[in-house]
Amino acid sequence: MDKIIVRGGRRLSGTVKVEGAKNAVLPVIAASLLASEGKSYIYDVPSLADVYTINEVLRLLNTEVIFNDNMIQVDASKPLLTEAPFEYVRKMRASVLVMGPLLARVGHARVALPGGCAIGSRPIDQHLKGFEAMGASVVVGNGFLEAKVEGRLRGAKIYLDFPSVGATENIMMAAVLAEGTTTIENVAKEPEIVDLANYLNAMGAKVRGAGTGTIRIDGVEKLVGAHHTIIPDRIEAGTFMIAAAITQGDVIVKGAVPEHLTALIAKMEEMGVRFEEVKDGIRVIGPERLKAIDLKTMPYPGFPTDMQSQMMALQLRAEGTSMITETVFENRYMHVEEFRRMNSDIKIEGRSAIINGPANLQGAEVSATDLRAAAALILAGLVAEGYTRVVELKHLDRGYYNFTEKLAGLGAEIERINEDTITKSSNIINVRSNLA
Ligand SMILES: CC(=O)N[C@H]1[C@@H](OP(=O)(O)OP(=O)(O)OC[C@H]2O[C@@H](n3ccc(=O)[nH]c3=O)[C@H](O)[C@@H]2O)O[C@H](CO)[C@@H](O)[C@@H]1O
Numbered sequence: 001m002d003k004i005i006v007r008g009g010r011r012l013s014g015t016v017k018v019e020g021a022k023n024a025v026l027p028v029i030a031a032s033l034l035a036s037e038g039k040s041y042i043y044d045v046p047s048l049a050d051v052y053t054i055n056e057v058l059r060l061l062n063t064e065v066i067f068n069d070n071m072i073q074v075d076a077s078k079p080l081l082t083e084a085p086f087e088y089v090r091k092m093r094a095s096v097l098v099m100g101p102l103l104a105r106v107g108h109a110r111v112a113l114p115g116g117c118a119i120g121s122r123p124i125d126q127h128l129k130g131f132e133a134m135g136a137s138v139v140v141g142n143g144f145l146e147a148k149v150e151g152r153l154r155g156a157k158i159y160l161d162f163p164s165v166g167a168t169e170n171i172m173m174a175a176v177l178a179e180g181t182t183t184i185e186n187v188a189k190e191p192e193i194v195d196l197a198n199y200l201n202a203m204g205a206k207v208r209g210a211g212t213g214t215i216r217i218d219g220v221e222k223l224v225g226a227h228h229t230i231i232p233d234r235i236e237a238g239t240f241m242i243a244a245a246i247t248q249g250d251v252i253v254k255g256a257v258p259e260h261l262t263a264l265i266a267k268m269e270e271m272g273v274r275f276e277e278v279k280d281g282i283r284v285i286g287p288e289r290l291k292a293i294d295l296k297t298m299p300y301p302g303f304p305t306d307m308q309s310q311m312m313a314l315q316l317r318a319e320g321t322s323m324i325t326e327t328v329f330e331n332r333y334m335h336v337e338e339f340r341r342m343n344s345d346i347k348i349e350g351r352s353a354i355i356n357g358p359a360n361l362q363g364a365e366v367s368a369t370d371l372r373a374a375a376a377l378i379l380a381g382l383v384a385e386g387y388t389r390v391v392e393l394k395h396l397d398r399g400y401y402n403f404t405e406k407l408a409g410l411g412a413e414i415e416r417i418n419e420d421t422i423t424k425s426s427n428i429i430n431v432r433s434n435l436a
């Protein structure tokens with residue numbers, strides 16, 4: 001079992017480069033299923049467990065996928081198969097994003113029901129409502145969702161009850177090959193939606209309005225492979241911004257796009273963190289003392305739920321009482337119990353977390369409860385007294401590439417070890433293993 005060991009106390013400095021965005025590349029790879037002719041070439045693809053999972057799903061659907069040097073080549077020109085099994089959907093919910101493209105291209109998709117997960121129940125009713133409005137019939141049985149349509153999907157007017165990122169993407173991908181025009185209202189406005197629309201348009205689709213509250217899609221007869229570069233990962237960038245701030249460091253986060261990070265930068269500035277726009281990135285300077293603040297997670301351009309747990313680590317170090325209200329997922333506070341093990345004072349009241357700072361964080365053995373919680377615990381470990389040991393790294397590997405190496409490159413005292421091989425390793429690691 002892998003474990004990350006971090007010893008608190010180092011100020012981070014230097015430059016760190018972010019990867020292409022996980023949440024942009026997954027729908028883009030799924031959208032490649034729509035190209036009945038030609039190959040797609042996707043650049044700046046991060047080497048993440050989730051990318052390997054979606055590639056496997058595409059291969060199961062009879063698509064050729066080659067992943068080399070941050071570039072993916074997809075050939076979806078052969079007849080497609082239509083079933084995504086539970087084994088993959090369980091590992092990664094974004095596997096449901098193959099449903100829209102399959103329905104659009106072959107009129108049939110059978111995808112295992114995703115089930116619950118650590119951050120909430122996460123239904124997909126809004127995706128299905130969109131498919132049904134376009135003429136598909138949807139049945140649920142034996143742990144699968146099955147959607148079918150005779151002939152082509154038909155353009156429709158669809159209103160989302162909540163601006164769901166996944167539903168916006170799945171419905172967009174279904175609508176690009178539908179007959180007629182589809183209008184989707186109250187859609188998600190995330191930069192990843194805009195990235196997907198740009199890719200679909202490069203494939204020959206007619207998508208307008210991505211990044212606003214209404215998307216209009218004129219269906220076309222066919223799509224072809226295209227070249228596309230993935231946008232930088234704003235959540236990875238934000239995580240390193242907090243690493244700089246929490247350690248009173250001075251770090252350039254290369255690749256960070258300030259316009260994608262407006263809410264996070266504003267809240268960190270309120271806490272006393274300084275930012276400078278530099279060539280290709282953002283410089284972050286952590287203050288000696290952090291001020292307490294309140295925040296609420298919201299759909300983009302609001303404060304991202306995917307930065308909530310990392311921000312909580314920063315708020316733990318602020319002087320005074322801070323509050324977080326999580327409005328996107330009903331159960332995204334699993335990390336609070338782990339933070340408590342590190343000597344922090346946090347109360348949960350309904351959807352809010354009340355954080356009394358500054359915490360005198362102490363190193364402890366903690367378990368990552370989801371992807372962003374894994375990063376947040378490591379961030380807290382950067383300023384905790386002594387050693388923090390983080391387990392359940394499968395969550396971290398879903399979304400952060402070389403996280404340990406990147407933090408070590410900024411001067412953090414951090415190491416990833418494999419307990420099974422530890423006895424054969426160097427003295428330093430053996431010393432650490434006594435602590436582990
Ligand atoms: C791969 C990917 O891009 N994942 C991101 C995506 O997830 P994902 O696309 O799953 O998130 P959604 O925006 O769909 O979910 C937001 C909220 O809407 C609810 N909902 C969603 C769909 C639906 O049909 N019915 C429904 O009720 C969900 O339960 C949740 O409470 O956006 C989330 C919100 O920014 C991020 O945390 C995830 O990192």
Ligand SMILES: C=C(OP(=O)(O)O)C(=O)O
Pocket residue numbers: 023093094306371372399
């Ligand atoms: C919740 C996340 O991802 P997913 O939707 O893939 O679970 C995330 O990236 O923080």
